[in-house]
Amino acid sequence: MSGFDVAALERELRAEVDGEVRFDAGSRGAYATDGSNYRQVPLGVVVPRSIEAGVAAVQACARFGAPVLSRGGGTSLGGQCTNTAVVIDWTKYCHRLLSVDPVARTCVVEPGIVLDDLNRQLADHGLKFGPKPATHTHCALGGMIGNNSCGASAQAYGKTVDNVRRLEVLCYDGTRFWAGPTDEAAYAEVLAEGGPRARLYQGLRELRDRHLAEIRRGYPKIPRRVSGYNLDSLLPENGFDLARALVGSEGTLVTVLRAELELVEVPAADAMLVLGFDDIYAAADAVPDLLAHSKPAQLEALDGRMAQLMREEHSHLESLERLPEGDSWLLLQFTGDTKAEADAQADDLLRSLGRDRNDPAVTFSDDPAREQLMLKAREAGLGVTARPPDGRETWEGWEDSAVAPEKLGAYLRDLERLFDRYGYQQASLYGHFGQGCVHTRIPFDLRQGKGIEDFRAFLIDAAELVAGYGGSLSGEHGDGQARGELLARMFGRPLVDAMGQVKALFDPTNRMNPGKVVHPNRVDQDLRLGADWRPRAERTEFAYSADDHDFGRAVLRCVGVGNCRSHQGGVMCPSYRATGEEEHSTRGRSRLLFEMLGGHADSVITDGWRSTEVHDALDLCLACKGCKSDCPVGVDMATYKAEFLSHHYRGRLRPPAHYALGWLPLWARLTRLVPGAAQAANAALHAPGLGTLAKQLAGIDPRRDAPRFAPRSFQQRIVTRDPDPRDPRTVLLWPDTFTNHFDPQIAAAATRLLTDAGFAVAVPDQPVCCGLTWISTGQLGTARRVLRRTARILRPWLEAGTPIIGLEPSCTAALRDDAPELLPGDQDIARLAARTRTLAEQLVQHAPDGWQPPQLARAATVQTHCHQHAVLGDDPDRELMRRAGLDADVLDAGCCGLAGNFGFERGHFELSLTIAEQGVLPAVRDAAPSALLLADGFSCRTQLDQADTGRRALHLAEALALALDGPLPAHFPERAARPAP
Incomplete structure (x- = not known):
């Protein structure tokens, strides 16, 4: 960017702004793109600690003439949140609910507040903000205002513009004021005050009057028109409402500082109908009739293609099982003051259609939990369709067009014909059909010149098509760069020129998010990929079999939807939840890895695998694997981190913890060579002075207690067992390092359980290891050697097909x-992976008929290990606990924060506990004293034992084995339950 001194601007911002000012390559790379096809490297990033600090940042930029981009959650699909500008990120600090007026049903918020967080704080008042995009767990209100966001609930509550009362805004020239409806008296007051604000109001009114007929005639009268500036909000009949005129302007006119919002009551009850149709066109044809006979709060659609993708990706299967007959479906939700009232609306609609609840093409539910599962399946559309299993890449660009509902069926048929003409077959069609808004992702080729030419030509043809139906280019996501160039095809040149005149009034030097909406960059410019994109091809340690064996393709899994920026529920992403930092989210790390691979002339990460910026971002990744399951496109940052560390430290000295904790299986084995060695090691690690020195040398935080080695390992304690591998009753109990050397009583308990269930338990007579600690520290060559040795030892069992039962x-x-990704093609490793089962899987799915687990008959609080959540699943564990009479409260409180070696390493202690205190530890402290505390993961148990909870966690195997000896006492003393190993 020419025309000013960027280094001087950085110094000015640091001097003037109370906030975090970052012009480093890592921060710029993390913010280089949003959820769109576009990429522009920012000049720098400012994270203000207050609204006034944000004002100071804009003013400093204005003194230098630097462009400004005000950013919320960064999930925009049109390129609104990427620019060569100073990015102001409001989400880390400026996220307060400032006031609530329950009587007037309004509230005042700062721009960084997340929608779900706002609604949680409003819940005690029985109120909420009505619009609810699919990104509601992490989208910010400032971004919703910038994009005029909608979501499924807009059927009942309208778009964001319909729910904004006033906005406090800042112009680039420093003019600051509250904007809202302006009657004649208020208008006169503004003019009487004089100054820049008066000139703005007067200029807007004159512009409106010049284009009065065009504005009234040129704006589509449809529920979902989000494209263009809201000049219709300036009409006299709409109260000359400047706040609503600014909603949807995408930061190109003003910076929003605070917002006064209108709220709605939370419905007391709801019910859902799902109607099946032969295809998506028939579903669309039915919408006008459904709206004529009912007033649903939501009317959503998904097609058979999307359902098939969910099945192939094993996503939302429970929801799919509840779908009625058909190949496309409409989901209608009704609300009421009582369940009977909501149910009656659904039944009335069915009667008007000549159908009832028993119709095979009808599903009815008034169970809120079940309804939320169904709606989450619809919300998952972007992630499910982004990376289909057939290997195609699909992209946004025409993902949210809208027409009048009565024209929807015809529009979809013409759109499908347009897909066929360009060879874009099999694009899924879904969306907010009650308001005529269509979502889709299209397999554009954005890597080759011809493909990009087709991309541009398709968008022009699609714009002409939707304009011919009187529709909108965007029905939800806004224009940004994806649709700005096409606006004249929808509105006509005079109205687009009028929008340009509005831009000139507010931002005459074009410094506010330039190149978006008006005076836009071309739709095929600034692409994240593009014909000139030439990333480095890297040889990797893992196979990336789901990504065509291509690390770069794996990194491209991230489409920017931002689920990793959520604050509650699931596992992903614990470090972001603790720091609020974009580069500590899965998305931010993916962006930096993308930059690391190069391919653009302005790539900000230039030293490849040796990059300090990428290393620092990955350092706080817990390798919890939560993103592998919780990310809608399956980003596996734990694997990417291990890959990066392998290359980063190749031929170089590693951190001490990599040798101490990464080689833990070897050190544990050495304590078994000499009698008493384990006790000596314990004494040394816990001795005053010597223990501290040992931790310092090992790179372990001195505040962490080292786990104690058991006097004898499980393999040393066990009576020789040598059942025939060919016996179908035989199972091999896996002696993992943590169970074998630290908690051998767990393996003993599992042996009792398996024997009670009729299995013959074998245990390897040599040391075996999965290589986990070497994998997590990126010592992948060693991990590979360890796995090969393990496979050789287990070969007789593998060839016999013996199940291998894991406890950790x-x-x-x-x-x-x-293991299969590290050693692809190795048949022994493939067999090992295929034979490995959890204890619960073996007991629930393979125990002899008639066997019942011992009965515990009590409550239990359960912390599921992140890797189990992400890779193994816990359905068998839930079923086993149910059969054992456990009333299990399985926590949905996130990661425990220890995560293997992470929480032990020097520099991670505070973050580890912060993560634990955000969910797991408070939940454990709140658990009933009589409830069992269960945690199968060694890390989870260690964190719970060492934190201030007053509780000790058991492995499920321990709890069940104790019940083999008879009923547990009513108040089970957990601290005494695990005998000293």
Whole structure:
């Protein structure tokens, strides 16, 4: 960017702004793109600690003439949140709910507040903000205002513009004011005050009056018109409402500082109908009739293609099982003051259609939990369709067009014909059909010149098509760069020129998010890929079999949807939840890895695998694998981190923890060579002075207690067992390092359980290892050698097809998931992965008929290990606990924060506990004293034992084995339950 001194601007921002000012390559790379096809490297990033600090940042930029981009959650699909500008990220600090007026049903918020967080704070008042995009767990209100966001609930509550009362805004020239409806008296007051604000208001009114007829005639009268500036909000009949005129302007006119929002009551009850149709066109044809006979709060659609993708990706299968007959479906939700009232609306509609609840093409539910599962399946559309299993890449660009609902069926048929003409077959069609809004992702070729030419030509033809139906280019996501160039085809040149005049009034020097909406960059410019994109091809350690054996393609899995920026529920992403930093989210790390691979002339990461910026971003990745399951496109940052560390430290000295913790299986084995060695090691690690020195040398935080080695390992304690591998009753119990050397009583308990269930338990007579600790520290060559040795030792069992029972979730997941990727084509490793089962899987799915687990008959609080959540799943564990009479409260409180070696390493202690205190530890403290505390993961148990909870966690095997000896006492003393190993 020419015309000003960027280094001087950085110094000015640091001097003037109370916030975090970052012009480093890592920060710029993390913010280089959003959820769109576009990429522009920012000049720098400012994270203000207050609204006034954000004002100071804009003013400093204005003194230099630097462009400004005000950013919320960064999930925009049109390129609104990427620019060669100073990015102001409001989400880390400026996220307060400032006031609530329950009587007036309004509230005032800062721009960085996340929608779900806002609604949680409003819940005690029985109120909520009505519009709810699919990104509601992490989208910011400032971004919703910038994009005029909608979501499924817009059927009942309208778009964001319909729910904004006033905005406090800042112009690039420093003019600051509250904007809202302006009657004649208020208009006169503004003019009487004089100054820049008066000139703005007067200029807007004159512009409106010049284009009065065009504005009234040129704006489509449809529910979902999001494209263009809201000049219709300036009409006299609409109250000359400047706040609503600014909604949807995408940061190109003003910076939003605060917002006064209108709220709605939370419905007391709801019910859902799902109607099946032969195809998506028939579903669309039915929408006008459904709206004529009912007033649903939501009317959503998904097609057979999307359902098939969910089945292939094993996603939302429970929801799919509840779908009625058909190949496309409409989901209608009704709300009421009572369940009977909501149910009656659904039944009335069915009667008007000549159908009832027993119709095979009808599913009815008034169970809120079940309804949320169904709606989440629809919300998952972007992620499910982004990377289909057939290997195609699909992209946004025409993902949210809208027409009047009565024209929807015809529009979809013409759109499908347009797909066929360009060879874009099999694009899924879904969306908010009650308002005529269509979502889709299209397999554009954005890597080759011809493909990009077709991309541009298709968008022009699609714009002409939707304009011919009187529709909107965007029905939800806004224009940005994806549709700005096409606006004249929808509105006509006079109205687009009028929008340009509005831009000139607010931002005459074009410094506010330039190149978006008006005076836009071309739709095929600034592409994240593009014909000139030439990333480096890297040889890798893992196979990336799901990504055509291409690390770059694996990194491209991230489409920017931002689920990793959520604050509650699931596992992903614990480090982001603790720091609020973009580069500590899965998305931010993916962006930096993308930059690391190069391919663009302005790539900000230039030293490849040796990059300090990428290393620092990955350093706080817990390798919890939560993103592998919780990310809608299956980004596996734990694997990417291991890959990076392998290359980063190749031929170089590693951190001490990599040798101490990464080689833990070897050190543990050495304590078994000499009698008393384990006790000596314990004494040394816990002795005053000597223990501290040992931790310092090992790179372990001195505040961490080293786990104690058991006097004898499980393999040393066990009576020789040598059942025939060919006996179908035989199972091989996997002696992982943590269970074998630290908690051998767990393996003993599992042996009792398996024997009680009729199995013959074998145990390897030599040391075996899954290589997990070497994998997590990126010592992948060693991990490969360890796995090959293990496979040789187990070969008789593998050839016989003997089930291998894992007790430690992280090791079990490593055998099933990591090992085949490290050693692709190795048949022994493939057999090992295929034979590996959890204890619960073996007992629930393979125990002899008639066997019942011992009965515990009590409550239990359960912390599921992240790797089990992500790789193994816990359905068998839930079923086993149910059969054992456990009333299990399985926590949905995120990661425990220890995550193997992560929480032990020097520099991670505070973050580890912060993560634990955000969910797991408070939940454990709140658990009933009589409830069992269960945690199968060694890391989870260690964190719970060492944190201030007053509780000790058991492995499920321990709890069940104790019940083999008879009923547990009513108040089971957990601290005494695990005898000293």
